[in-house]
Amino acid sequence: MSILLSLIGGTEALPLTRVTLDDFKGFETSDLKDRFKTLFEDLKGKLPYQGTIRSRTGQVVTIDAGSRQGVRQDSEIFVVLISTVQRHPKFHFITSATREIMGRVRINKADESISFGQVIEEKTQNLIQPGFKVTVDPNPTYSEAGFDREGHFVGAMANQPDHALAFGENPHEWSATPRASFGRLNLLAGFSSANLSTSLTTDSASSSNPLSPSVLLEGEMWIDPQLQLNLNIFDIISKVPNGLSGSVPDPLNFQFQQLDLTLGYNFLADESDFFGAKFHVQFGFSQASVFVQDSVPSAHTSKTYSGLAMGLGGGFPIRISPRKILVLGAQFNYHLSPGMSESSGTYGPSSNQMSQFNFSGEYYWTEKILLRGILNFEQLSSSFSGGPASSASANFTSLLFGVGFLF
Incomplete structure (x- = not known):
């Protein structure tokens, strides 16, 4: 059985819409009523x-x-x-x-x-x-269509059966300015928790300041997709309590400076995507100086650590939208047998350690500007023999935020 429904209206009595059902095999009156109800709703749904x-x-x-x-x-x-x-x-x-x-x-x-x-x-x-x-x-409403940040098709355009013929192989969006290809420069500022400790043969001194202003400058020069040159300059300036009973002055002026110059090699998850997931190793030179105001009796002394540094790290991008990317990263730096010079010259021979670890997050605001945050942990320590002190350490926990420019 076939069913045809038409809705007729207007002064000319012409059909407005029509629906048909072929080969209806139902015999029950209830089935026929249900089918007519469905057809009638379809009929009304075709009206403009x-x-x-x-x-x-x-x-x-x-x-x-x-x-x-x-x-x-x-x-x-x-x-x-x-x-x-x-x-x-x-x-x-x-x-x-x-x-x-x-x-x-x-x-x-x-x-x-x-x-x-x-x-x-x-x-x-x-x-x-x-x-x-x-x-x-x-x-x-429309499905999201266009190009992602890397120039690949997304959404409906990628699913068109003729997209290869219409757009060619490996199509890329047109841009008035080229993407960054030389390097980047990051400037961050925040606060550090600074902790100094010195164990003397007769006493001990412990000083800390949980809110020490800090500035970090990070530079990268990309030699090619695998090789890059890194330069980091980190500075903390603050005051800390003297920490030694009877010692003056109190508080003490304090400054921490660090310079890292390393050569890095990138292992890319996708050889064609430099901004994608990657793992890298670094090797170079590092110097860190802790400057502390002299006191009487001496609570802390100024020290400069330096040596070869080796780093391991990586980054993993999370695509928030086709053009917005959040990159989560981590970095660990270890210094191989660092040397140390101490201002008083009386602490004797020393065994030294330097280590650094950080977590970072980057949000690519545009193709040339990113927002960056970093949580950094750093420790410098020395053990002495034959002098007035047995050990000394400096620990820093820093939270920094800033902006990066890609060029």
């Missing part, structure tokens, strides 16, 4: 509108469409004028229609088949009148 304005008083209008047609309380619907229609050449039902938006109505109450609302926008005053059509079609 869902209801009409039945009356208007001031700004309040009554609409012959309700929750069954998708009208919801506090929603907004469009009042439209159907200017032209295209009909099937043989059966004359509407195949497409051109709708012009005349205004908008906010729904105050929606029952099953009737609703009430308020005109909130119209092209001219009192333009919307009984007989105007309304539509509750949702605003059109």
